[in-house]
Amino acid sequence: MPLSTLIQRSSQPSPSLSEAQAHALLRSHYDLQGELQALGSQQDLNLRVDSEQGRFVLKACHGSYAEVELQAQHAALAYLREHGLPVPKVRPANNGADLLALEIDGQPLRVRLLDYIDGEPLTRLKHMPARLMAELGGLCAQVDKALAGFDHPGLARTLQWDPQHAVALVEHLLPVLTDPQRREQVAALAQQAAQALAPLVDTLPQQAVHLDITDDNVVWARDAQREWQLQGVIDFGDLLRTWRIADLSVTCTALLHHVEGDPLRILPAIAAYQAHNPLLEAELRALWPLMQLRAAVLVLSGEQQLAIDPHNDYIRNNITHEWEIFDTASALPAALVEAAILHAAGVTPHSADFSTSLPLLPAIAGHPVNLVDLGVLSPHCEAGNWEQPGFDQRLLAAQPAPASTLHGQYRLSQTHIDRPEEPATCALGVELHVLPGTAVQAPEAGVWQRIDAQRGCLRTAHWSLWLDGLEAAPDDGQTLQRGQALGASCGFLRVQLCLDSHLRPPFFAVPSHAAAWLALCPSPQALLGFACDAPPLADPQALLARREASFARSQKHYYAQPPHIERGWRNYLIDMQGRSYLDMLNNVAVLGHGHPRMAAESARQWSLVNTNSRFHYAAIAEFSERLLEVAPPGFDRVFLVNSGTEANDLAIRLAWAYSGGRDLLSVLEAYHGWSVATDAISTSIADNPKALETRPDWVHPVEAPNTFRGRFRGADSAADYLRDVDAKLADLDARGRQLAGMICEPVYGNAGGISLPPGYLREAYAKVRQRGGVCIADEVQVGYGRLGEYFWGFEEQGVVPDIITMAKGMGNGQPLGAVITRREIAEALEAEGYFFSSAGGSPVSCRIGMAVLDVMRDEGLWDNARDVGRYFKARLQGLVDKYPLAGAAHGSGFYLGLELVRDRQTLEPASEETMTLCNRLRDLGIFMQPTGDYLNILKIKPPMCTSKASVDYFVDSVERILNEGL
Known part of the structure; x- marks a missing residue:
């Protein structure tokens, strides 16, 4: 088909078919009747048919479409189904034909009926995770791999979406843009892409391709876990023979409106394609210019179709995200995107040769250089000092000259907080501290591009060298010979290489772009004469x-x-x-993390002694006194342990010893620990799916007083929930069992901090104490001031327990837990033997525990x-x-x-x-x-x-x- 026909076809509106005509067509040719729903299309007419025989799609296109092209689509569908790919099946008409040539209201049409694949496209998905992008890329690869063995006469067609015609089509359609700025942007991008593509076209393999495997033409459905699962591929209207890489370019271009302006977020799709159907390096290099051309054709075609068919809502709704695609295709330098694509596909590009280059700084080449660690684990970084402006430069200046930062290091000073975007932390060059006046020379011949008095770029035949910190730099445009003076250092010199002479690279890159930028901005160590590369991070x-x-x-x-x-x-x-x-x-x-007081307290005490609580040292007495100060009146004994599990386990033993009984009430939906005893009283099925099936006979769970989703709701539900407490106690009474006590979080921790109904603990505690049991308040998660309104959770209920257990925040991460109780309860355990925790109450833990209380008070954390x-x-x-x-x-x-x-x-x-x-x-x-x-x-x-x-x-x-x- 000549280009003139292509252009004429690209200017046609969709066919027109009334609902009555569609119903008549279905009845007469397919014996079908049912409800119709219009489906979007740019140049065809698609109607969903809901009938008793099933759900179908009635497709009508202009009669100018050659029959052989449509038969090629049908053959491809059958071929792909044989290869196990989820594509629709063509349903024959009453006369056995799978394609009808009709004329309706003088309109020549070609009509066919296909199975409908239930599901939905992801075009309007507001956030597309990397997993779905990868699945779309992998699907494209599987279709291409299958179609590599498919052939049909109808594949030889001229189509507006074929990238082989993109340059001509862009040139023809540019006048449809009335905004001169937009017209200039589209023309410039298309020209840039065409120049990049030209040297590659003769090496690109050709085959049959779908050419429209996009978020619009792949159907998905959510599974029981609400994860999107592939259902099928639809719309084979663009099937033809062209470059293989064209298919992936279409898929990736469609994804650009899901990436929030960052084109490199499509890389999972490319990596997945490469894993299923490896591409040649030339194809990978052609991918980005093909995507740019596709973006240009999309916006031009969309604007033209809207002018021709202004009432087509499908086209109108697509215009916005087509321009979003175009803007994203212009967002990053082409060299960077190409480098990222090659890296994602596992292809290592050729590196520059610096073997004949002279040293940039002859005076220090080959001499020892102090390397300054500015990474996340740097010992120079402490107590947030990296947040101070100029931190890196001050630290570098404090080192004896010569000193250098590390290339490719992720610098802590470049982080930021409370922002969704990645921080640009990866250094693409190095900074040097050298003696003022140190001579700087040109490693290779080149032209000097002056930025200002101290900054500029030496552009050589194969790379550019960006420098900042020069005295007496050359004039702008000056040609320099190899070894010619570039000036002298001011004492601080920033050095950065770039293999693309058209780029002015940033000095820092975000981590997701770092691999691509580092390929373009390699280490300058060959020019400096010393190793300055950061060690690789652990995988x-x-x-x-x-x-x-x-x-x-x-x-x-x-x-x-x-x-x-x-x-x-x-x-x-x-x-x-x-x-x-x-x-x-x-x-x-x-x-908070990294608190300097915690580091100082632990370091000092470790430098003195750390032992067990059977030895005599001041910290254990001081910390015990501090804990009793924050406990209610009447509490006068402290046990120190290592965790909340140990604290709750010990509380159970105390209840047993004091009461003489073994039976405990616990509350459903709660978690108290992992030891045998605390697991026995824990009933949270999130922590233990078998929690309700494995309770020993001494544990009696009562109904969870969950005022939001429990059986009884609202603040006045205490009496309703207490009936279950009464029932459990009555059962124990009837069997003559001595109650040991009740354990409960005063605020429902694992259920998200739900308050118990007012009065619940007051009544429950009274019932337990009436039977000689003790009341245990598990404050491990909710106590110690975290609730803000109360220091202890039980304060909200207006009660005082008999035993308080705590841990978690007591040590700010140091293993530390405690049980606070009254003397008579504590001493009941002594009658059964000694209690001992090897590390519980160690000097280090006690000092840290006191420091936590000090800091919470001094820094106003409770307020x-x-x-x-x-x-x-x-x-x-x-x-x-x-x-x-x-x-x-x-x-x-x-x-x-x-x-x-x-x-x-x-x-x-x-x-x-x-x-x-x-x-x-x-x-x-x-x-x-x-x-x-x-x-x-x-x-x-x-x-x-x-x-x-x-x-x-x-x-x-x-x-x-x-x-x-x-």
Whole structure:
């Protein structure tokens, strides 16, 4: 088909067919009747048919389409079905033909009927995870691999979407753009892409391709876990023979409106394609220019079709994201995207040869140089000093000259907080501290491009060298010979190589772009004469494999692919590439991470002595006294242990010893620890799916007084829930069993911080004490000031227990737990033998425990938990008021929960949505995990130094994700 016919065809509106005509056609040619629904198309007419015989798609196109082209599509569908690919089947008409040539209202049409594949396209998906991009790329590869063996006469066609005609089509359609700025942008991008593509076209393999495997033409459906699963590929209207790489270029171009302006987010699709159907290096190099040309054709074709067919809603709705695709295709330098594509495909490009280059700084080449570590684990970084402006340069200047930073190092100073985007942390060059006046020479001949008095670029035949910190630099445009003076150093010199002379690279790159930028900006060590490369980071996947090969797998980790975390500061955890994650779930680190007081206290005490509590030292007496000061009056004895599990286990033993009984009441949906005894009283099925089947006969769970989703709801439900307490106690009374006591979290921790109904513990405690039992308040998670409004959780209920257990934040991460009780209860255990915990109450733990109390007081963390906690709760309540999925905000202070439900009436838990939300929050730089028996509650327990700014970032991010859709 000549180009003139191509252009004429690209200017046709969709066929016109009334609903009555469509019904008549279906009845007369297919014996079908049913409801019709219009499906979008740019130049064809597609109608979904819902009939008793099934669901179909009626497709009508202009009669100018050659029959052999449509028969090629039908043959390809049958061929791909034989190869196990999910594509529709063509349904023959009553006369046995799979293609009808009709004329309706003088309109020549070609009509066929196909099976409808249930599901939905992902075109309007507001956030597309990398997994789906990879699946789309892998699918494209599988279709191409299958079609490599397919041939048909109808493949030899001229199509407007064939990239072999893209340059001519762009030139023809450019006048449809009335905005001169836009017209110039499209022309410039197309010209740039055509120039890059020209040397490659003769090496590109050709075959049959679908040419439209996009988010619009691949159908998906959610499974029971609400994960998208592939259902099938539709719309073979662009099938033809052309370059193989064209198919992937179409797929990747369609993904550009899902990447929020960052083209490199499509790399998982490319890597997945390469894994299934390896491409030649020439094809990989052609991919980005083909995508740019496709983007240009998309916007031009869309604007033209809208002018021809202004009432076509499908075209109108696509225009916005087609321009988004175009702008994204222009967002990054082509050389960078090419380097990223090659890296994703596992292809290593040729590197530059510096073997004949002279040293940039002859005076220091070959001499020892002090290398300055500015990475995430640098010993120079402590107590947040890296946040100070100019930190790197001051540290470098403090080293004896010559000194150098490291190329390719992820610098801690470049991190940022409470922002969704990655920080640019990877250094693409080095900074040097040298003696002022140190001579700088041209390593190779080139032209000097002057930026200002101290900055410029030496452009050689094969690379460019960017320098900052020169005295007496050459004039702009001056040609320099190899070895000619470039000037002298000011004492601080920044050096950066770039293999693409058209680029002015940034000095820092974001981690996801780092591999591509490092390919373009290699180490300058060959020009400097000393090694200045940062050591490679540990492979997080290999490290995770080592963990799983040696560390018992029942000890789980957060996330399927967890970030590698080795540093923290305040309410942030920092990965090895310098990204700071807002820590919204770490209730152990109450003071925040990396607190200098903790480091100082532990280091000093370790330097003196650390031993067990049977020795006599001051710290154990001092810390015990401090704990009794924060306990209610009447509490006068302390046991020190290492964890909440040990504290609760010891509390059970105390209850047994004091009461003489063994039977304990515990509360459903609660978690108290992992030891044999504490696991026995734990009933949270999220922690132990068999929790309700494995209770020993001395444990008597009572109904959970969950005022949100329990059997009885609301603040006045205490009496209803107490009936189950009465029933359990009556049963024990009838059997003559001595009650040992009752253990309960005063605020429902694992259920997201839900308050118990007022009066519940007052009445329950009275009933237990009436029978000689003791009341244990498990404050491990909710106590110690975290609630903001109360120091202890039991204060909210207006009661005082007999035994208090605590741990978690007591040591800010140091293993530390405690049991506080009265003398008569404590001494009851002594009659049964001694109690001893080898490390419980060690000097180091006691000193850290006291320091935690000091810091919480001195830094106002209890007040912060109250004040910021109130603000936090109000903001969460705002989500509940606005979004049906946000069912309730629980808790207070910095012990909060946001419960997600699919239905406000039935309270069906939105478990899968909650996990999706948590994973998406991680993408935005926030750590969050689900809790509750249904894992549908956000477990919000951040360090108590958390600020309002961090609260706003967290809640805004949750709202953003709710708006994206779960």
